[in-house]
Amino acid sequence: MYTEKVMDHFSNPRNVGEIENADGVGEVGNASCGDIMKIFLKVEDNIIKDVKFKTFGCGAAIATSSMVTEMAIGKTLDEAMELTNAAVADALDGLPANKMHCSNLAADALHEAIKNYKEKQGAG
Amino acid sequence: MDYNATTPLRPEVLEAMLPFYREHFGNPSSVHWAGRMVSGAVEKAREQVARLINASPAEIVFTSCGSEGDNLALKGTVEALKDKGNHIITTAVEHPAVLNTCEFLEKNGCEVTYLPVDAEGMIDLAQLEAAITEKTILISAMWGNNETGTIFPIKEIGAIARKYKVRFHTDAVQAVGKLPVDVQKAGVDLLVISGHKIGAPKGVGAIYIRRGARMVPLIHGGHQERNRRAGTHNVAGIVGLGLACELAGRHLEENAARLKALRDKLERGIVERIPEVKVNGHPTRRLPNTLNVSFAYIEGESLLLNFDMKGVAASSGSACTSGSLEPSHVMGAMGVDIALAHSSTRFSLGPDSSEEDVDYILEILPPIVARLREMSPLYPGNK
Amino acid sequence: MDYNATTPLRPEVLEAMLPFYREHFGNPSSVHWAGRMVSGAVEKAREQVARLINASPAEIVFTSCGSEGDNLALKGTVEALKDKGNHIITTAVEHPAVLNTCEFLEKNGCEVTYLPVDAEGMIDLAQLEAAITEKTILISAMWGNNETGTIFPIKEIGAIARKYKVRFHTDAVQAVGKLPVDVQKAGVDLLVISGHKIGAPKGVGAIYIRRGARMVPLIHGGHQERNRRAGTHNVAGIVGLGLACELAGRHLEENAARLKALRDKLERGIVERIPEVKVNGHPTRRLPNTLNVSFAYIEGESLLLNFDMKGVAASSGSACTSGSLEPSHVMGAMGVDIALAHSSTRFSLGPDSSEEDVDYILEILPPIVARLREMSPLYPGNK
Ligand SMILES: Cc1ncc(COP(=O)(O)O)c(C=O)c1O
Numbered sequence: 012m013y014t015e016k017v018m019d020h021f022s023n024p025r026n027v028g029e030i031e032n033a034d035g036v037g038e039v040g041n042a043s044c045g046d047i048m049k050i051f052l053k054v055e056d057n058i059i060k061d062v063k064f065k066t067f068g069c070g071a072a073i074a075t076s077s078m079v080t081e082m083a084i085g086k087t088l089d090e091a092m093e094l095t096n097a098a099v100a101d102a103l104d105g106l107p108a109n110k111m112h113c114s115n116l117a118a119d120a121l122h123e124a125i126k127n128y129k130e131k132q133g134a135g
Numbered sequence: 136m137d138y139n140a141t142t143p144l145r146p147e148v149l150e151a152m153l154p155f156y157r158e159h160f161g162n163p164s165s166v167h168w169a170g171r172m173v174s175g176a177v178e179k180a181r182e183q184v185a186r187l188i189n190a191s192p193a194e195i196v197f198t199s200c201g202s203e204g205d206n207l208a209l210k211g212t213v214e215a216l217k218d219k220g221n222h223i224i225t226t227a228v229e230h231p232a233v234l235n236t237c238e239f240l241e242k243n244g245c246e247v248t249y250l251p252v253d254a255e256g257m258i259d260l261a262q263l264e265a266a267i268t269e270k271t272i273l274i275s276a277m278w279g280n281n282e283t284g285t286i287f288p289i290k291e292i293g294a295i296a297r298k299y300k301v302r303f304h305t306d307a308v309q310a311v312g313k314l315p316v317d318v319q320k321a322g323v324d325l326l327v328i329s330g331h332k333i334g335a336p337k338g339v340g341a342i343y344i345r346r347g348a349r350m351v352p353l354i355h356g357g358h359q360e361r362n363r364r365a366g367t368h369n370v371a372g373i374v375g376l377g378l379a380c381e382l383a384g385r386h387l388e389e390n391a392a393r394l395k396a397l398r399d400k401l402e403r404g405i406v407e408r409i410p411e412v413k414v415n416g417h418p419t420r421r422l423p424n425t426l427n428v429s430f431a432y433i434e435g436e437s438l439l440l441n442f443d444m445k446g447v448a449a450s451s452g453s454a455c456t457s458g459s460l461e462p463s464h465v466m467g468a469m470g471v472d473i474a475l476a477h478s479s480t481r482f483s484l485g486p487d488s489s490e491e492d493v494d495y496i497l498e499i500l501p502p503i504v505a506r507l508r509e510m511s512p513l514y515p516g517n518k
Numbered sequence: 519m520d521y522n523a524t525t526p527l528r529p530e531v532l533e534a535m536l537p538f539y540r541e542h543f544g545n546p547s548s549v550h551w552a553g554r555m556v557s558g559a560v561e562k563a564r565e566q567v568a569r570l571i572n573a574s575p576a577e578i579v580f581t582s583c584g585s586e587g588d589n590l591a592l593k594g595t596v597e598a599l600k601d602k603g604n605h606i607i608t609t610a611v612e613h614p615a616v617l618n619t620c621e622f623l624e625k626n627g628c629e630v631t632y633l634p635v636d637a638e639g640m641i642d643l644a645q646l647e648a649a650i651t652e653k654t655i656l657i658s659a660m661w662g663n664n665e666t667g668t669i670f671p672i673k674e675i676g677a678i679a680r681k682y683k684v685r686f687h688t689d690a691v692q693a694v695g696k697l698p699v700d701v702q703k704a705g706v707d708l709l710v711i712s713g714h715k716i717g718a719p720k721g722v723g724a725i726y727i728r729r730g731a732r733m734v735p736l737i738h739g740g741h742q743e744r745n746r747r748a749g750t751h752n753v754a755g756i757v758g759l760g761l762a763c764e765l766a767g768r769h770l771e772e773n774a775a776r777l778k779a780l781r782d783k784l785e786r787g788i789v790e791r792i793p794e795v796k797v798n799g800h801p802t803r804r805l806p807n808t809l810n811v812s813f814a815y816i817e818g819e820s821l822l823l824n825f826d827m828k829g830v831a832a833s834s835g836s837a838c839t840s841g842s843l844e845p846s847h848v849m850g851a852m853g854v855d856i857a858l859a860h861s862s863t864r865f866s867l868g869p870d871s872s873e874e875d876v877d878y879i880l881e882i883l884p885p886i887v888a889r890l891r892e893m894s895p896l897y898p899g900n901k
């Protein structure tokens with residue numbers, strides 16, 4: 012049911028963990044299944060230098076979390092805002108139809124983290 | 136370790152089936168020799184099934200699966216007894232074959248009471264009794280729960296059903312072959328069996344219909360099964376079910392004791408080795424082979440995938456409901472916290488399960504749990 | 519010579535099934551490896567079935583037999599379309615799986631028109647069209663008749679159904695594998711197949727449900743078959759059905775031509791050798807393998823027993839209705855005299871039928887008929 016790439020990211024997830032004093036933090040819950048994902052950002056000169064994640068979710072949720080962190084590192088904040096759940100799913104060679112909603116978690120959490128960063132900047 | 140989902144076909148059962156695929160291809164409803172040969176085999180299987188549950192052969196109707204049996208029990212009763220009433224009492228933790236059928240019946244003029252369960256998955260008999268009205272035509276309560284293994288007090292329910300002259304159906308798909316099942320002692324009127332849970336093939340089942348209980352068929356057509364279920368018989372499957380029932384009846388209690396010892400070892404091992412786990416289901420009134428555990432902070436599917444990579448099968452919620460995204464309705468009914476429901480994992484042992492299997496799980500489980508917890512935003516140990 | 523009743527399982531089909539009894543015992547609805555392995559095989563079979571009738575795989579739902587398919591087609595439509603109407607049009611010569619379901623539906627608020635047939639078992643399309651009302655939700659007309667082999671004008675019925683936007687179900691249990699069947703060309707919305715009539719095992723079948731056709735399941739429960747049929751899959755049976763469909767599709771027309779030549783030889787031989795016989799069914803629009811003959815003055819069962827003693831299987835009326843003592847409803851609908859209906863005998867050829875089989879029947883038949891006629895009080899030759 013899962014592609015090799017999904018299983019690879021699931022069994023060896025990249026960038027698991029937290030960043031202390033992160034520049035931005037995003038947390039989202041999945042309305043359809045109740046799963047949760049949290050993303051931490053380190054930003055320099057508008058560029059995402061480091062990303063870490065924590066996820067309570069299914070295989071697809073963990074794999075998309077891992078994938079989205081790889082895809083976000085090195086991107087500008089604007090580029091990262093453009094990352095869609097479909098792009099993350101594609102990068103994993105696709106997800107089963109009933110697991111497409113899981114990829115929303117990853118993209119949404121990333122976007123929330125960027126918004127959080129911008130709010131902090133605005134406030135600061 | 137997922138024998139509540141399905142069991143392997145016993146080799147001797149397959150052997151018994153093969154002649155009915157090779158030589159004896161007659162239709163048991165035909166008058167000629169090819170047919171008569173086969174109808175004898177079907178009748179022998181009927182006796183074998185009947186013997187396991189202390190019924191008479193004429194009270195056994197063959198079906199294609201447990202779900203069909205449950206549908207027939209409910210819809211066939213509602214249709215047959217519609218002049219008497221339209222109220223059904225069931226429980227919140229039944230299999231979807233019962234619950235979704237009830238939901239359908241509610242749309243068609245029935246009233247259904249879903250008895251709640253306590254934290255251990257048990258119903259309250261006083262509540263059951265209080266729910267009975269003049270319109271009640273059926274109580275449907277499963278013998279053993281597929282997710283938690285909790286065993287309902289079938290005999291006591293049967294006594295209440297008798298007292299109020301209400302028909303009693305039990306989905307015994309998980310109980311048959313694991314516990315002694317006696318339709319007379321239990322006082323049930325309808326009892327459903329599924330082949331693939333007891334070493335027979337998928338695609339065959341049976342329902343016990345107490346003599347005299349009027350039923351309207353679910354499948355109308357030819358005169359098979361004394362007009363209670365039309366359609367050409369799955370002859371080989373029926374022969375297999377018969378033998379599987381006979382085999383299940385041999386050494387039933389020793390086998391159950393062996394599985395219980397293994398299950399208890401697994402349970403103890405997990406509780407000792409892994410902090411923050413919760414065993415779901417009744418501590419003592421439980422199927423001897425079933426263990427349901429929630430590993431806090433971990434989502435069930437990710438745990439299953441890790442097991443899968445190590446060659447261990449288990450399930451989270453029931454396999455039959457895996458198409459849905461809802462956390463298990465059984466955990467919900469037991470009031471299990473939603474995150475713990477998500478992490479509930481069922482291990483169910485079967486005839487092939489060994490001490491080594493248990494040891495292996497106890498060995499691989501702690502590092503998997505530790506790794507997944509580290510990944511979890513919910514895990515306080517990470518802070 | 520009774521292949522319309524049931525066919526032997528093809529050896530290559532059994533070979534394909536065995537791994538699913540031996541190694542691959544997973545539940546296709548499970549998430550783990552044992553389950554995934556198996557769900558691939560089920561999906562392959564779905565494609566094989568779809569290809570034979572020119573459907574897409576998502577339109578195929580697996581069932582446990584032809585009777586279940588017919589019940590689902592009728593009851594599932596009535597339930598799904600009850601806001602639209604309650605009128606069904608069917609024919610007087612359908613299989614009991616359709617007729618008895620209609621009778622049940624009549625008791626539950628449906629109106630059913632049973633189209634009559636002429637002496638050759640054919641319906642009148644003008645009568646069909648005239649029977650359609652605003653309340654008509656379903657036309658159910660079989661593709662090929664099991665007793666006489668008469669083939670209904672499916673394409674024309676499909677066109678009428680389209681014109682009036684009425685759903686069209688066809689019981690194609692006897693047609694599939696004997697004739698080219700194309701759901702697109704035929705314009706059918708629901709089409710029922712039974713495994714054991716085409717070299718697959720007993721206890722498995724399929725129904726084609728046109729994309730978009732709303733249906734209420736007959737068996738509620740888990741999410742199998744996209745919520746159209748709950749219950750654990752009969753995996754081995756489904757794998758067998760898939761392969762049988764693939765094999766049936768190969769050389770379909772040559773095989774049909776071969777059987778037709780044999781059947782015609784048998785028919786000619788009987789008519790030439792035995793006086794006072796009557797061929798029942800349509801002279802040309804008839805399943806290529808089916809011959810139904812009435813031997814005047816002889817009761818069918820006694821003829822069958824004589825055949826039986828010589829190792830020949832045949833049937834009188836349909837095997838499925840053998841439990842009843844009524845003469846065949848099909849003969850009755852065709853206006854066949856009641857004595858001739860009692861003597862109607864069906865020979866139905868299959869892949870294993872050979873020229874020798876035909877010669878053998880032609881050899882044993884005349885003395886059997888002569889002997890039974892001598893015994894008959896109806897036989898004028900005895901006077
Ligand atoms: C035309 C027709 N419809 C339906 C059926 C029923 O199929 P099954 O025997 O698989 O229930 C039969 C077989 O007897 C048949 O000939």
Ligand SMILES: Cc1ncc(COP(=O)(O)O)c(C=O)c1O
Pocket residue numbers: 139140199200201202203205230232277279280281306308309329330331340455748749750
């Ligand atoms: C308690 C219970 N009832 C009914 C069923 C359905 O049986 P089947 O899979 O044969 O349709 C199952 C199996 O999943 C079950 O565990």
Ligand code: FES
Pocket residue numbers: 041044045046068069070071072110112113116460
């Ligand atoms: S994130 Fe919940 S099912 Fe995938």
Ligand code: FES
Pocket residue numbers: 843
């Ligand atoms: S005399 Fe026996 S069935 Fe007619």
